[in-house]
Amino acid sequence: MTDRIAKLTSxxxxxxxxxxxCPGCGDYSVLANVxxxxxxxxxxxxxxxxxxxxxxxxxxxxxxxxxxxxxxxGRAPAFATGIKASRPELSVWVVxxxxxxxxxxxxxxxxxxxxxxxxxxxxxxxxxxxxTKGQYSPTSQIGMRTxxxxxxxxxxxxxxxxxxxxxxxxxxxxxxxxxxVHLKQLLRRAYSHPGTALIEILQNCPxxxxxxxxxxxxxxxxxxxxxxxxxxxxxxxxxxxxxxxIRIHDGIPTVVELRKDxxxxxxxxxxxxxRYLTPAYAFALASLKRPEFPLPIGVFRAVETAxxxxxxxxxxxxxxxxxxxxxxxxxxHSGETWTVEPD
Ligand code: SF4
Numbered sequence: 001m002t003d004r005i006a007k008l009t010s011x012x013x014x015x016x017x018x019x020x021x022c023p024g025c026g027d028y029s030v031l032a033n034v035x036x037x038x039x040x041x042x043x044x045x046x047x048x049x050x051x052x053x054x055x056x057x058x059x060x061x062x063x064x065x066x067x068x069x070x071x072x073x074g075r076a077p078a079f080a081t082g083i084k085a086s087r088p089e090l091s092v093w094v095v096x097x098x099x100x101x102x103x104x105x106x107x108x109x110x111x112x113x114x115x116x117x118x119x120x121x122x123x124x125x126x127x128x129x130x131x132t133k134g135q136y137s138p139t140s141q142i143g144m145r146t147x148x149x150x151x152x153x154x155x156x157x158x159x160x161x162x163x164x165x166x167x168x169x170x171x172x173x174x175x176x177x178x179x180x181v182h183l184k185q186l187l188r189r190a191y192s193h194p195g196t197a198l199i200e201i202l203q204n205c206p207x208x209x210x211x212x213x214x215x216x217x218x219x220x221x222x223x224x225x226x227x228x229x230x231x232x233x234x235x236x237x238x239x240x241x242x243x244x245x246i247r248i249h250d251g252i253p254t255v256v257e258l259r260k261d262x263x264x265x266x267x268x269x270x271x272x273x274x275r276y277l278t279p280a281y282a283f284a285l286a287s288l289k290r291p292e293f294p295l296p297i298g299v300f301r302a303v304e305t306a307x308x309x310x311x312x313x314x315x316x317x318x319x320x321x322x323x324x325x326x327x328x329x330x331x332x333h334s335g336e337t338w339t340v341e342p343d
Contacts, residue, residue: 008039017062026177026203027056027124031063033180034093034122037187038066043091050093051080053100056131057124057203060095074105077112077121081308084117088309091191092119098139099129102158106138113167115308116195120187123160123198124177126205127212134208146208160200161300162286165279171197172282173299176226177204178217182297189299195307202295216295225290229298231274234264237294245269246293248284255293274302 013035021027038048048066052058054073061068067090071079080094094112101109101123112121128146129135135148139160143152164172171193175183183201190197202213215225227237227246235246236258243258248270256267265271273281282301288294320326 008045010035010039012045013038013065015063015065019063020059021056022207024204024206025056026126026201026205027060029177029180030057030122030124030183030201030203031060033183034187035064036180037184037191038064040188041091041191047089048091048093049080049083050095051076051083052095053097053105054131055097055100055124055129056205057095057097057122058100060122074100074103074108076100077105077108080119081112081115081117084119084309085312088118088313094119094121096121096123097130097137098123098125098127098160099137102138102160102163106158106163109163110167113164113169113196113198116168116170116305118195118307118309119197120190121196121198123200124203125160125200126203126209127157128205128209130205130208140209144209159286160198162283164198165282165286165301168279169198169301170195170305171299171302172200172286173198174200174202174295174297176202176213176216176222176297179222179297182228186299189302193302194304215290216297225294227288227294227296229272229274229285229296229300231272231299234269234271236264236269244294246288248281251280251284253284253288253293274299276301277303 045066050061050064050066050068052060052070053076058070061070069079076094076096080092083090084092125139127137127139129137134146136144136146136153138158140153141157145152161172161174171190173186175186186199190199202216204213204217215221223239227235236243238244245256245258245264247254247256247268256269258264258267279301285296285300288296
C-alpha cells in the first residue's frame with residue numbers, strides 16, 4: 001500500500017471528463033493546484049471524497065479522480081457531514097462558491113462550521129453567479145450592475161471570512177486563484193488542521209465579473225494591494241520605497257507609513273498571531289478592504305478545539321459499552337410501530 005501511495009502523482013487525480021469551464025476561468029488554476037497537493041498528503045486515492053453543491057466551482061468532483069458527490073444547491077455541507085460522521089477515516093473536501101455557500105447554502109455552511117467537522121471547505125469567491133449567467137451574489141459589491149441588479153446592487157455584501165469567524169471557525173484563510181505556490185501552502189495547512197478548515201479563494205470569472213480581484217492577482221500590483229500574513233511576523237506590506245504596516249488599536253486597524261529601515265514593531269505595527277483564542281483580531285483582519293487597506297492573504301485564524309466527528313465517535317463508543325452493539329432492525333421495530341395498509 002505504501003509503495004502505491006508513494007507513486008501517486010498529480011496525473012493520478014486527473015479524470016477523463018471534458019472540463020466545461022470557460023477559457024481563462026480561475027477554476028482551472030485551483031483545480032491544477034489541488035491535484036498537485038493531493039499526492040503529497042500520503043493517503044490512498046480512494047480515501048478522498050470531494051463534495052459540491054451547484055455552480056461553476058461545484059463541477060469540481062467530476063474533474064478529480066477520487067470519490068465525489070455533486071449534490072444539491074447549498075447542501076454540500078450536509079452531505080459532507082454525513083460522510084465524515086460515518087467514515088471518519090476519509091479525507092473530505094467541500095467545494096462551493098459564494099452563491100452556493102453563502103446564499104442558498106448559508107444555513108448549512110453555518111452549521112458545519114460551528115460543529116467543527118474535520119474537513120476542508122474551498123469557497124470560490126468570484127462575487128457573481130456564473131453558472132446562471134451573471135446575476136449578483138451575496139458577495140457582490142454595492143453598486144454592481146448585473147442582469148438582476150440593472151441599477152446597481154443595494155445589498156450589503158457578506159464577507160465569507162467574517163461569516164466563518166462569526167460561526168466559530170477554527171481555521172480560516174484566504175488564497176488567490178493564480179498564486180499557486182501560496183494556494184498549495186494553504187491547502188496543506190487546511191488538510192493538517194483538525195476541524196473545519198475554510199479557505200476563501202479569490203477567483204476570477206472572466207465572463208461575468210472580469211478583473212474583480214485584479215489588484216491582488218497581478219504580481220506587480222499585489223505587493224501594494226495584498227498583505228501576506230505570516231504567523232509571528234509584523235503586518236507589513238508595500239514596495240521597498242513605500243513600506244507600510246497595519247496598527248490595530250482598540251480593535252480598529254489603521255495604516256502606518258514606515259520610514260526606510262524603520263523597525264515596524266517599534267512603530268506599533270501589529271504582529272500576526274493566528275492562534276488568539278478569541279476571534280476579535282481575526283475579525284479586524286477580515287474588515288480590511290480595498291482600497292483603504294491591503295487585502296490580507298494567508299491564515300487568519302488557526303486554533304484547535306474538539307471536532308464533531310471525534311466527539312460523535314466517543315459518544316457512539318460509550319453507547320456501545322453501555323447498551324451493547326445495536327441492531328437497526330430492532331431499532332426500527334421497537335416502541336410504537338404500525339403498518340400502513342393499501343386501500
Ligand atoms: Fe468560470 Fe465564470 Fe465561466 Fe463560470 S461563468 S466557468 S466562473 S468564467
